[in-house]
Amino acid sequence: MIVTYPFSAVVGLADLKLALVLNAVSPRVGGVLVRGEKGTAKSTIVRALAAQLPAVDVVPGCRFACDPGAPDSECPDGPHEPGAGGVSRPAVLVELPVGASEDRLAGSLDVERALTEGVKAFEPGLLAAAHRGVLYVDEVNLLHDHLVDLLLDAAALGRCYVERESVSVRHAARFLLVGTMNPEEGELRPQLLDRFGLTVEVKASRDPEERAEVIRRRLAFDADAEAFAARWAEEESALADRIAGARARVPGVRLPDARLRQIATVCAAFEVDGLRADLVTANAALAHAAWQGRDTVTTEDVRAAARLSLPHRRRRDPFDAPGLDEALLDELLERTSQDDGPGDGGPDGEGPAGPPPGGSDGPPSGGTDGSEPPPPSKGNGGPLSGSPEDAGEAPGTPARDGRLDDERPDDGQADSGLPDDGRPDAGGTGVRVAAAGAPHRVPLLEVPGIGEGAAGRRSRSRTRHGRGTGARRPSGQLRDLHVTATMLAAAPHQRGRGRTGPGLVLRADDLREVVREGREGNLVLFVVDASGSMAARKRMSAVKAAVLSLLLDAYQRRDKVGLITFRGAGAEVALPPTSSVEAGAARLRSLPTGGRTPLAAGLMRAADVLRVERLRDPARRPLLVLVTDGRVTAGGDVDPAASLLEGTACVVVDCESGPVRLGLAVRLASRLRARLVSLDALAELGGLVRDYRKAV
Template identity: 75%
Template structure:
């Protein structure tokens, strides 16, 4: 038997502990998204919490874990009688693997029984198994978008609907949803982020004493799991008891109108989209009050809930850093409290007192909870004496006599808070530009002075696609054979049949009916007749940026335009679900500034800090790009590459450019020509011809009109995919499509 690491023994991570506990108290909070670097105990603490949840009573033999006191009337295994046998089991912890299919998630029809026995047999999926337990999704950002949509819909509705293969099934699916992700491996799109109730950013502690305590406890656990867990039994029992008490108290907690207006003020002040943030914050505040033993929500509950529910909802584009402006939060809370003279608690409680989910020490003991140390976290602090001191006879606020004046004052204060936030963002942007200019002035290189240009505002770029049909990961760029999308044909299944193509199956069986002795109106179908559907959708590609950072690109306005163009292409890669990589060349060598990754944010950060100066080793840059693509082809052969070379084509050092360009023949490529001035040598265009690549002038990257007219008049889409383009080798590799003119939030 595997012994779970105790929840109380986890060092630090107070915000994560609180977020998990609030969801354990009230599933209406909507789950937790845990963002953080690898090795920060994300998986450990989720498994530890599941072990502390109360056991559940289920109808014996029910595959959908129905509650005997309130069985689901539409349970596929029902209806259950009141005298049905009962069984008790621990709360389930179901882990959804990254490679799970839709059938595994929601359940599927047993096709073999359906075809051979003529019965509709439904096999439950992971959502049914997670009912009344915990559904843990590690690396949720690597799941296909449609799977994330399915599990978030089920989590929000508490019900799973399955409509497929003429089977209609509905069953309860209420669970605590926890997703973890490493932002370096790619972000979730904003629509999916918004569906998670709370989010927590976790990082490894930089305190040597706390890090040492983490290692000390882990070594003690690995050496003797049973003994280590036994020393935390009392703390774990107290935690489980407190969760059960908070659950019982949840229905009696009241949310005064003053606190509700405070929640609305905070959400409006942070300009979050929609009203889901308000609902989640309200539910989290109620759960926090129940956790703290209160019967009425206070300002402290609103503060704690907002700190967890708003950070992931305030991002406006994928390059915005997540997080919450604590000073703005306090300003909005105070503003709402000032607007309510009848405020029961006055909004004056200090932040984050009593938030800890348990009273266990966070550090200082390798063997048990009795020895307190100086490294203990906030969970050890004395509970706030004001937690239960709010009068209970004031649940609604009396209207103001001069309501119109107060409304105007509130509107002015909210506008002032937004202006303050905008001013702080502008100051931060100005600081970044000053730092870039300072680095540009102070840095030097043996090939020439370095400069760091600041990128401008990204713009919409033409959509560049890899020709043909691929088999890569789902995305939004190039055509591909995918498990989802429109049906284009049928084929003999290579393994387990997942999606029957009815027409293909019937056509395969029809010629053999006489020899099979068909006598009735139906067809005689054998296993060999079964055909599965072939579907076509979109795939994500590997977009490798190769950027010339030499002295010939170092003119401030020129490099600013280059960085803006690449940043715009990175934004497009984010929207198309691509992996990105960055190779730069300057001086005497080329460098892989960013190995291929799903995190375009990392690419943007490397691009912003990219210095320029020195000679132009163009051949080395092309050679390094070819090597990166060769390695990635071995790692992920199904993901087709798209190379974007940004250069003026001038080579002032290094090897043979023509030979290096030959290494990239056959790779779909685009050359962004950065040459400017009245007299142009056309070197980048010549290089594009050698690479069989498309050429796009830098100064026309943002001008979509000409490209729309050029490529909509191009009838290449009407020719077979494998037919070469005979109208110029330099245009054979890429197609540009500008039909999608939507902005960022609509495009993703």
């Protein structure tokens, strides 16, 4: 028997405990998204939640967990008689693996029965198993888009629709959706992000005593899990009783009009999209009041609910860090509370109805139990917030001492030669950096040909998760059986093969696999000249804007974007290949400029990065975007370095300016067999890549 780590034994994580408990009290809250760094017990506490959920009554033998009091009229195992006897079972926790197939999630034709008995039968998927339970997705941000689409449909409709291979089935699929993710590995699509009712940001404690207690308990659990669970059995039982009592109390909790207006005011002030935030906040406030033993929602309940339901909904774009300005939240709540009349349930009306049942050692409510509230966030700025002057720079200012920037010493304190935003880099070295221009819409970037890379939304690709376009005989190991085509291939030969029963007589030559075509994700690698020549600040401001725009586009298309800069004596990877827009924005905030131009070093570093990425992800095709004026003032000959990039799709952006032009970038583009464009066309890179096929 597998013993789960006790929910009550988890140290700290008050907000996460509260969010999970509120969903256990009222499934209408809509699930929890747990964001956090590695090793913060995200998966441990989510798995421990299932043991605290009340048991459910199900129709005996029903694979779709129908409620005997109100069975699903469209249940494939039905019809069931309403009011018939049921059996009680614990609430289930169903885990959706990141690499699961569409058939495994939604269900499909029962291939074994179809081939052996000749009957059409439906085999339920994970959505059916999770009905009236918990669907848990670890690393939900890495889930394939086709699975995300299925989850969105099921979460929105409360039903799963299966239309494939001559099977047409629909069944109820109402579940508590819980996901965990590490933001460093990429963000969620906005549609899926909005489907989570609450979100919690978790970080490891910096308190040595608390960290020591975490280690102490974990070692004790690993040494003897059953004995450890027995020591926490009393707390677990009390918590389960308190959840059950709060769940029974929820229908009787009253939401006064004053609190309803308060919720609407807060959601409108934070400019969240749609009305789902208002509904989630209201349901969470009702659940919080029931959890605290109250029969009327108060301002404290609204505050606790808003802290969990609004942070992920107020992001205007992926560059905004999730968070909530709690100072503004308190100001709004205080302002609206002052207008409450007698009996409105405000702070001076109805207060808490005594201590909550089950004792005072349950999960804290995030500030309502006297604990220190989290510090306010920095508002709507996100990692790229700044003054309006940060949006761009006026180009063309000459060097301050009359010399070319390439002739100035590169001592680590090189100046860009142009006015900037006045802020040093993040390292505090005092180096002036170019501010990024505002991100702009980027046309579709497509790598020529048809690849076989990871599923994405950019270039054409043969992929296992695309739409089926036909069937073929497998050339190797059969991985994706086309059931209908296989049966059609075998059908004409049944009499000749002596078939006498209902099952089909199959041979290896009858097997067919699905031919699929979809879209793949690519790696767009920028190699940028950050030296002091040719108005480096103008170039860096435009390049930063383009890279940030591509990061936003990559977030939507599931791509990777990287950035290499070269200046002074060498090149560095300023942004390792990533699909995390937050990590990318943070790295791009400060890129110093100045010094000489080691072009060969930049090309060699690009070759190294691409070589490593091919080992990590051999199917992902790269596109190299080289931004330079072609000048070489350090680092040796370019030809040997350029030879390392043969066969890589390249675009050279020529930054040369002024009345006298040497045409060095033209020669470089010819050497790389790349398309050559000017810096002014940087915002139109989508057209460049589409023209790449013509250029080569």
